[in-house]
Amino acid sequence: MLEYLPHWLPAEASQATINIILLGAILSVSIFADALAHRTRIPRISILMLVGIGIAFVHQVWIGAQHSDVLGGLSEPMIQLALVMVAFLLGSELELRRLRNTGPLILVISLFVIIGGGTMVGAGLLMLGFPLVVAVSLAAISVATDPAAVSESVREKGSAGLAPRILLGIVAIDDAWGIIIFGLSMSVLGWVIGGDGQLALLHALWELGGAIVLGVAVGLPAAWLTGRLKSGEPTQVEAIAIILLLAGLSSLLGVSALLASMIAGGLVANLAYHHTRSFREIEHVEWPFLVFFFVLSGASIDLYKVDDAILLTLAYVFLRLIGRVLGGYLAVIFSRAKHEALPRNIGLALTPQAGVAIGMALLAAERFPEFSDSILPVVVASTIIFELLGPVLVKRVLR
Template structure:
């Protein structure tokens, strides 16, 4: 199959092939991270927010200036890059959940995560229904609101250098958020399917959610158990980059093939490697060395995926969802801190606001909800994509504020 050349300006001597265009765009995206670093140092704005804004600028140029609304940056290459970045983040977050850390903050982590997602989902669902939005839209967005972007939270926490209890808790919460999100979303889709399409639709949605969770646990164990024994054997006390990349690519590819949560599978693998690898102490060192370029692609491409032509279709819903999710996260964090009792003094009351970033998982849930309820698909997708850009820009700012 031959590649179709990209139309180039008349003054260029040769046509631009798709492979050349993709390579140039990859170079431009990585170069934007250098620009973001320079601006972040001078303005104290999080570089993640700046990278998402670069992506939005790409969308503006592509859709409004070049008038190519249906084209995707990097065509089919963008999705694998985003997937690999998310799997890397989930693997590293799983490594944060060591036995010693869970023994010290496990109960507190559970209290905070449940209070934030519980109060947050209720605030979004009840608030949207009170404002007159359809039941399907309100329940779907309430379930989608549970998801948090682990990449934005982890990168901001690590960039701050903070190792206090609040920072460790944030890393722990985003490590298990994907599991909570899948459970809540699966149950919500099952209940909606049961009520609107009959028992068969609800049972099917419940089975799909069960496989996405259970299959991820099985895959994470199947990869993590041998990896915990094998990594670090080739080079004493340190895994090689080849081993690290092999783990990440296997998890990303097998998860997509089997239709299970790649984030949850990678997190389980990270937990197993961190707790069972007794023959070396730097299991995640090589992943950290190569993680940032993939995160740059993730944040820029997330911003570039916004559909500017349909943002105004759900402007009211998008604004309501953003405000209600922020309110729910704040109130959920406040309740969690109050329930913490003896550790209250170490935790900020606004800790829930540090869990507002939202990206790939939320978009995936929105796509599934749109397929299941096509009558509301356009408005759901527009609201989630529009709010995702806001949360990715605003979220890291709130994380830094909570850590301060």
């Protein structure tokens, strides 16, 4: 970024200085985005994503930068911190007292949605003549849902009742399903194509098992500590320490940060007497990081790859939408005891897709480089579509 600055600026304008200015500018833009959302009823998440895409256009097309990270390596940890916060807060939705009433329903709907969506994408792409690796990889990637977009849309809508609780519960476990299915899919594909399925399976088991161990290792001490500190600054320090430890250790160990954070949040919610203190303190500082998440996610998209594989992208988007709607509809019909209180189009509210899907696409492209030009552009382009339409669909379902 520094090489594109005017020459008349002082020589001491370092990358850290530019990053501070950009972060301040992003937060300032979010204030105008919030005002615009109130006036136009457009979800502020969609506006922030558009701001990020605008930054990507300026950075990549206008300036002509070769890389998509406008913050010089800082975007990834900022996005990671936001996702860890969201996952930790979603872990509070896994409180056993709540799950006694809604747990079976959450499990049924999530299974119907992921099976319906994944099967529709995989079978549809195979019927259209796309390669097996592309079809299976995109089917596994389609399972992932963006928890940040769904939870923020639910909170922004301000709805109460069964449907919002079910949605938050589903996205709390959706990425766990996604990681399991993606790991198994890569294992099967590796075994079918190259015979290295055992290595892929071990990697998937470590990513899942290590995340569980890390979540327990951080969650149990956090649950013991919560309630022994007075509310206020000490609790806020405790909450931020949990988030930083989860984000850093998961990256160091190569395990799923989302799954580890959800497990830690669930342990705190179920074992700590004053568990709401930590969650409230995180909620107080969460929104600025979510602003960075949505804007930087849009800014990190490689616009030069978006127009590749247009037909495959359209097919993937259409099949994923149909599969999720059909899966949600069948789940509500199947759950006769509760379906009167649930909208039958609940699958539409589970369409947002972001960081986890892109991460899976990068892993799939790394394992099967000959298909990277097919998988990566599709996931990048569909992420833009689902992140812009997803919040609108969530609000429509909750209406």
